[in-house]
Amino acid sequence: MVPLIGQIIEKCEKYTSSIKGVEEFSKELGRAIKGRAGRYLENVTNYLKASLLDPIQGHLVGKYVLSSIIEEAWLDIQMEMVTQLQHEHKEMDEVVARQGATFQLSILRKMLSNVHLNPNSDPLQFYREMRGATSIGAALTVVRQLLGIPAGESHCERCFSWADGFITKLRNRTGNQALEMQIILYEEFSRPGFQWDSFRKSFLQRLHEEHKLVTEQK
Numbered sequence: 001m002v003p004l005i006g007q008i009i010e011k012c013e014k015y016t017s018s019i020k021g022v023e024e025f026s027k028e029l030g031r032a033i034k035g036r037a038g039r040y041l042e043n044v045t046n047y048l049k050a051s052l053l054d055p056i057q058g059h060l061v062g063k064y065v066l067s068s069i070i071e072e073a074w075l076d077i078q079m080e081m082v083t084q085l086q087h088e089h090k091e092m093d094e095v096v097a098r099q100g101a102t103f104q105l106s107i108l109r110k111m112l113s114n115v116h117l118n119p120n121s122d123p124l125q126f127y128r129e130m131r132g133a134t135s136i137g138a139a140l141t142v143v144r145q146l147l148g149i150p151a152g153e154s155h156c157e158r159c160f161s162w163a164d165g166f167i168t169k170l171r172n173r174t175g176n177q178a179l180e181m182q183i184i185l186y187e188e189f190s191r192p193g194f195q196w197d198s199f200r201k202s203f204l205q206r207l208h209e210e211h212k213l214v215t216e217q218k
Contacts, residue, residue: 002051005037006064041065044073050146052077053108055115055126077142078105084138104139123147162186 012030017023040047041064051061052073062070081101086092115126124147131140150156166182167174174182188194
């Protein structure tokens with residue numbers, strides 16, 4: 001996303017035309033885009049971090065973003081890896097987690113710097129192949145989380161609309177956790193191709209197995 005924003009702004013600023021007013025309009029459009037979306041080029045955001053981890057577009061980030069901001073973004077990614085390592089290994093000391101994150105990040109950055117993928121390639125395939133070749137589990141978990149961020153805000157707006165339907169006069173004391181679970185279930189059940197009968201059978205089978213296990217333990 002970050003390289004795409006930079007490319008659009010650059011093309012708007014450099015666009016030339018012999019038609020009166022078109023060139024001025026293009027430059028004004030570039031300024032407007034930079035004003036609204038330029039924060040992704042000038043600040044450390046999840047979109048910037050996701051762009052750095054994109055094996056197809058990552059090499060373009062340095063063309064539009066200051067090196068100091070890029071290094072700050074990599075440091076943020078490293079800290080997320082530290083958190084992930086401590087989550088996976090409850091007894092791990094923070095110093096050891098930092099060392100492990102530094103090691104995994106160095107491998108990840110080296111592999112990203114050497115990759116040359118076709119623009120039509122699947123960027124996730126690069127990480128699927130890496131998973132079996134290297135021991136950087138925490139790094140790949142963070143990568144999956146960042147690359148899973150939607151590029152737009154439409155899904156967020158839909159969630160607000162769904163929440164508005166769940167919070168009514170009779171249910172105005174619904175807690176955050178209960179509301180979150182209702183939205184997740186609603187989204188899952190309403191997606192195209194969802195097989196309700198298969199889910200129902202699987203759910204009932206699981207309940208039966210759990211009840212049988214509890215009965216045997218008694």
